[in-house]
Amino acid sequence: MDTSHIRNFCIVAHIDHGKSTLADRLLELTHAVADRDMRAQYLDRMDLERERGITIKAQAVRLTHNTYELNLIDTPGHVDFTYEVSRSLEACEGAILLVDAAQGLEAQTLANFHLARDAGLVIVPALNKIDLPAAEPDQRAKELADLLDRDPDDILRISAKTGEGVEDLLKAVIDQVPPPTGETDAALRALVFDSMFDPYRGVITYVRVQEGELPSGSRIRLMATGAESDAEETGVMAPEPMPVDALGPGEVGYLVTGLKDVHLAKVGDTITLAGKHAAIEPLPGYREPKPMVWSGLFPNEGGDYSELREALDRLKLSDSALSYEPETSQALGFGFRAGFLGLLHMDIVKERLEREFDLELIATAPNVEFHVIKGDQTTVVHNPAEMPVAGTFDRVEEPIVFATVITPKEYLGAVLDLCQSRRGELVDTTFLTPERAEVHYMLPLAEIVFDFFDHLKSNTRGYASLDYEPWGYQESDVVRVDVLLHGEPVDAFSTIVHRSKAYAYGKQMTERLRELIPRQLFDVAIQAAIGSKIIARETVKAKRKDVLAKCYGGDITRKRKLLETQKKGKARLRKVGRVDVPQEAFIAALRADAGAKKK
Amino acid sequence: MSAHLETAGIYVHVPFCLTRCGYCDFNAYAGLDHLASRYVGALLSEAELAAPAWEGVEVVSVFLGGGTPTTLEVADLKALLARVRSVFAVTPDAEVTIEANPDTVDEQKLAGLLEAGYGRLSMGAQSFDRSVLAALERVHQPASVIEAFRAARAVGYDNVNLDLIYGAAGETLESWERTLRETIALAPSHISAYGLTIEPATALGRQVARGDVPAPDPDLQADMFEAACCLLGDAGYGHYEVSNWARPGYECRHNLGYWERRPYVGLGAGAHGYRDGSRSWNVRPPEEYLSMIERGELPVGGSENLEPADAYLEEVFLRLRILQGIPASWVDDGRADPYLETGLLIRDDGHLVPTERGMLLLNELVLGLTG
Numbered sequence: 001m002d003t004s005h006i007r008n009f010c011i012v013a014h015i016d017h018g019k020s021t022l023a024d025r026l027l028e029l030t031h032a033v034a035d036r037d038m039r040a041q042y043l044d045r046m047d048l049e050r051e052r053g054i055t056i057k058a059q060a061v062r063l064t065h066n067t068y069e070l071n072l073i074d075t076p077g078h079v080d081f082t083y084e085v086s087r088s089l090e091a092c093e094g095a096i097l098l099v100d101a102a103q104g105l106e107a108q109t110l111a112n113f114h115l116a117r118d119a120g121l122v123i124v125p126a127l128n129k130i131d132l133p134a135a136e137p138d139q140r141a142k143e144l145a146d147l148l149d150r151d152p153d154d155i156l157r158i159s160a161k162t163g164e165g166v167e168d169l170l171k172a173v174i175d176q177v178p179p180p181t182g183e184t185d186a187a188l189r190a191l192v193f194d195s196m197f198d199p200y201r202g203v204i205t206y207v208r209v210q211e212g213e214l215p216s217g218s219r220i221r222l223m224a225t226g227a228e229s230d231a232e233e234t235g236v237m238a239p240e241p242m243p244v245d246a247l248g249p250g251e252v253g254y255l256v257t258g259l260k261d262v263h264l265a266k267v268g269d270t271i272t273l274a275g276k277h278a279a280i281e282p283l284p285g286y287r288e289p290k291p292m293v294w295s296g297l298f299p300n301e302g303g304d305y306s307e308l309r310e311a312l313d314r315l316k317l318s319d320s321a322l323s324y325e326p327e328t329s330q331a332l333g334f335g336f337r338a339g340f341l342g343l344l345h346m347d348i349v350k351e352r353l354e355r356e357f358d359l360e361l362i363a364t365a366p367n368v369e370f371h372v373i374k375g376d377q378t379t380v381v382h383n384p385a386e387m388p389v390a391g392t393f394d395r396v397e398e399p400i401v402f403a404t405v406i407t408p409k410e411y412l413g414a415v416l417d418l419c420q421s422r423r424g425e426l427v428d429t430t431f432l433t434p435e436r437a438e439v440h441y442m443l444p445l446a447e448i449v450f451d452f453f454d455h456l457k458s459n460t461r462g463y464a465s466l467d468y469e470p471w472g473y474q475e476s477d478v479v480r481v482d483v484l485l486h487g488e489p490v491d492a493f494s495t496i497v498h499r500s501k502a503y504a505y506g507k508q509m510t511e512r513l514r515e516l517i518p519r520q521l522f523d524v525a526i527q528a529a530i531g532s533k534i535i536a537r538e539t540v541k542a543k544r545k546d547v548l549a550k551c552y553g554g555d556i557t558r559k560r561k562l563l564e565t566q567k568k569g570k571a572r573l574r575k576v577g578r579v580d581v582p583q584e585a586f587i588a589a590l591r592a593d594a595g596a597k598k599k
Numbered sequence: 600m601s602a603h604l605e606t607a608g609i610y611v612h613v614p615f616c617l618t619r620c621g622y623c624d625f626n627a628y629a630g631l632d633h634l635a636s637r638y639v640g641a642l643l644s645e646a647e648l649a650a651p652a653w654e655g656v657e658v659v660s661v662f663l664g665g666g667t668p669t670t671l672e673v674a675d676l677k678a679l680l681a682r683v684r685s686v687f688a689v690t691p692d693a694e695v696t697i698e699a700n701p702d703t704v705d706e707q708k709l710a711g712l713l714e715a716g717y718g719r720l721s722m723g724a725q726s727f728d729r730s731v732l733a734a735l736e737r738v739h740q741p742a743s744v745i746e747a748f749r750a751a752r753a754v755g756y757d758n759v760n761l762d763l764i765y766g767a768a769g770e771t772l773e774s775w776e777r778t779l780r781e782t783i784a785l786a787p788s789h790i791s792a793y794g795l796t797i798e799p800a801t802a803l804g805r806q807v808a809r810g811d812v813p814a815p816d817p818d819l820q821a822d823m824f825e826a827a828c829c830l831l832g833d834a835g836y837g838h839y840e841v842s843n844w845a846r847p848g849y850e851c852r853h854n855l856g857y858w859e860r861r862p863y864v865g866l867g868a869g870a871h872g873y874r875d876g877s878r879s880w881n882v883r884p885p886e887e888y889l890s891m892i893e894r895g896e897l898p899v900g901g902s903e904n905l906e907p908a909d910a911y912l913e914e915v916f917l918r919l920r921i922l923q924g925i926p927a928s929w930v931d932d933g934r935a936d937p938y939l940e941t942g943l944l945i946r947d948d949g950h951l952v953p954t955e956r957g958m959l960l961l962n963e964l965v966l967g968l969t970g
């Protein structure tokens with residue numbers, strides 16, 4: 001096919017600025033979805049996305065408009081999913097940068113703009129939600145124009161809700177975004193930018209063909225893993241899967257690889273044809289994202305470790321940012337230490353594992369990665385249990401991020417106070433516009449990854465936004481806090497925190513556990529400790545009464561059944577030393593109720 | 600495990616009450632009095648239907664429970680006992696108990712019951728604290744218990760039990776101790792003291808679930824239990840089952856039958872019977888019971904054959920309740936040790952017997968010992 005009629009573009013924006021809603025209008029405008037099948041945020045296909053009202057996974061669709069073939073990728077806006085955005089950019093020549101005309105520029109507007117620009121994409125800026133009474137299009141257009149160094153008149157104004165201006169925007173995309181380049185005759189090189197596992201069809205990859213042609217049913221080769229396979233089908237998402245004869249240069253589509261082994265198809269790999277037509281050089285691929293937080297994932301009582309492994313392997317295909325390694329806990333048995341891009345990501349992964357693979361999981365308290373240094377040796381610690389005893393090393397370093405906060409100027413003071421209280425170091429403050437400050441801080445990752453965002457939002461009435469990127473490691477006074485039940489440490493409850501936070505963690509955990517641990521036949525001491533020093537303590541008083549009051553009238557059956565029920569309940573307890581701990585106590589005590597909020 | 604000679608008890612259920620108490624989940628109904636005479640007739644028929652299977656078995660106790668059996672006329676109650684005696688092999692000295700509510704008896708009625716052959720009276724006193732009675736939604740007043748008790752004594756009742764309940768909302772340890780003292784002052788031959796249990800399918804259960812009424816505090820109930828052990832023990836009552844005390848020789852033979860897993864016949868709506876490792880029970884709703892009997896059917900609602908594991912669990916839990924304890928050899932090695940060490944059990948003549956503290960934690964003991 002002639003590539004001059006192909007346009008590959010994505011929609012990028014700050015969270016909630018209307019990307020998926022704009023995608024809806026484009027689906028309608030190009031008659032890709034029958035009216036009766038249309039629903040809001042059509043491309044948010046996962047139940048989780050619909051329930052939470054956010055996009056989690058980038059979605060590529062093929063649209064046809066006049067004589068043009070349009071490959072559109074809707075991307076997520078949340079900072080935890082930036083990796084999805086950067087992979088999508090690699091499959092495109094252009095990006096619509098959408099800005100909410102009421103909210104204006106936000107932290108991920110800037111971050112995504114920089115990503116798109118650095119990837120060499122043509123940027124088509126647009127203000128969205130101009131139907132809102134609070135929209136200030138003139139002011140916002142000027143700000144956005146300043147950022148892009150363009151004329152405010154270049155900024156299109158649309159309402160993804162009403163459809164106003166959407167057709168003009170599409171026209172601008174077709175006019176401004178260049179068609180892809182790439183020779184049909186060249187050896188095939190197609191970039192795997194996403195993948196998934198289908199229980200019936202095996203590994204399905206989403207590819208962008210850079211050059212050459214990928215005919216349906218060809219024998220393919222994955223260049224990084226060397227795996228070869230007879231591809232079953234090529235097709236495009238329109239927006240439902242639609243087989244095509246071939247994908248040509250510049251085209252975006254899917255490939256049913258015929259592979260069943262999930263380890264053989266990696267996101268970022270290059271697909272070529274097997275045999276003498278194989279390409280020599282793979283495409284650059286992606287930098288593996290670095291996990292920001294780690295947590296133990298364990299099957300709930302009776303759950304199966306190998307099922308969890310299988311589920312993780314499959315999920316990783318459609319979530320390449322996930323990483324994991326086996327871990328054993330005294331309290332929770334065999335599981336995995338998994339790395340995530342943030343708490344939302346962690347929450348989503350856990351829920352997807354539970355829903356899509358029918359598992360019940362316990363996740364331990366999340367922590368960041370620490371570097372323990374002795375002499376010229378560095379040990380990387382993802383798991384509090386691996387933290388060496390104090391005194392056996394020279395120092396510990398914790399991850400630092402470069403954080404950007406954008407805030408209306410009236411909340412600047414509140415933002416500075418918050419960052420300061422989180423051990424932050426101010427880099428600079430600039431004014432994006434006379435009304436909006438852009439603050440840069442060096443902050444320990446551990447300080448912002450948990451509940452910082454909630455505080456930021458509540459201290460600024462929801463107006464400030466945050467973005468951050470890894471910067472490096474810095475020495476820090478961190479300690480491991482252990483939680484002991486009746487003198488017995490419970491590894492699942494240990495955490496590594498800055499010394500200033502140790503007491504709060506210890507107090508919170510001991511108080512929670514006091515509510516969660518049922519009374520036993522003896523007083524149970526619940527202690528939090530740093531080394532041998534107890535920093536918090538609670539007691540669950542011994543149970544004194546557990547007897548059926550009345551046993552008469554001859555209805556012995558019922559009493560026996562009550563005892564049998566109680567017996568079953570006992571069987572679900574995990575023993576920690578002498579203490580019986582119900583499974584629910586682990587789940588409830590480890591529930592990250594602060595920080596893991598939606599946005 | 601049980602090597603008793605074949606003697607049995609008979610339980611007769613009367614499901615009628617004046618009003619429904621808030622905590623009660625028995626098979627009892629207010630406002631069904633119009634069924635009373637049909638019901639008595641049905642009991643007479645059921646006795647006849649059931650008796651042939653029990654031929655040759657000595658009946659050593661009869662217990663009329665409810666509900667409130669004393670809502671029935673004395674004449675009916677007399678006919679009922681006469682029928683039971685005529686179709687079953689009831690021994691002449693059998694213990695014959697009738698449950699009574701203070702508000703349903705006066706001197707005349709009590710005299711009639713005694714004369715009819717109901718030699719043991721079990722009265723629901725529950726508390727001598729007005730506010731506790733109100734919390735339990737009992738209609739009677741403390742004074743009517745005293746009055747009814749005195750009337751029983753006056754007509755010649757020697758063997759009288761008073762039922763008490765502790766741990767209702769608002770009841771303090773002091774109030775409970777006063778109730779115990781007033782009870783002791785009346786000098787009944789037998790006292791049952793039950794910790795209030797909240798059953799979900801009751802008015803009180805729903806109030807607790809809604810948070811309108813606090814659930815009983817188990818620690819306070821433990822204190823109350825200990826107070827009962829102490830005061831009743833000092834007053835000369837022997838503690839022979841978790842919730843039962845008696846003057847020597849006045850232990851309830853009928854209830855002991857349940858706990859010792861001796862056979863019993865159940866007559867009436869929802870009544871349970873037991874024999875040879877199998878339990879069966881009648882249909883619960885009185886109307887259903889009546890129509891089955893009137894069609895000439897045995898009104899069986901269900902039954903179960905006890906597996907060895909069920910029988911073992913029952914045997915352990917019942918024997919621990921009556922403080923006979925269980926032979927140490929029944930328990931796997933080492934299982935009893937933690938309880939012996941912490942003083943919940945003692946070893947007595949090769950038996951494991953719960954202490955007072957152990958009785959309060961009997962469920963734990965049973966589960967821990969049976970594993």
Ligand SMILES: Nc1nc2c(ncn2[C@@H]2O[C@H](COP(=O)(O)OP(=O)(O)OP(=O)(O)O)[C@@H](O)[C@H]2O)c(=O)[nH]1
Binds near residue numbers: 053054077132
């Ligand atoms: N009034 C108005 N509301 C809009 C418009 N566009 C989107 N919205 C609303 O804004 C909210 C977020 O829209 P989405 O399309 O889910 O935003 P998104 O950018 O895809 O969000 P993420 O994928 O989570 O980053 C929804 O409630 C939309 O209905 C618009 O033009 N006008």
Ligand code: SF4
Binds near residue numbers: 618619627666723
């Ligand atoms: S009198 Fe007894 S059986 Fe009747 S409702 Fe009250 S507690 Fe229940």
Ligand SMILES: [Mg+2]
Binds near residue numbers: 019020021
């Ligand atoms: Mg979206």
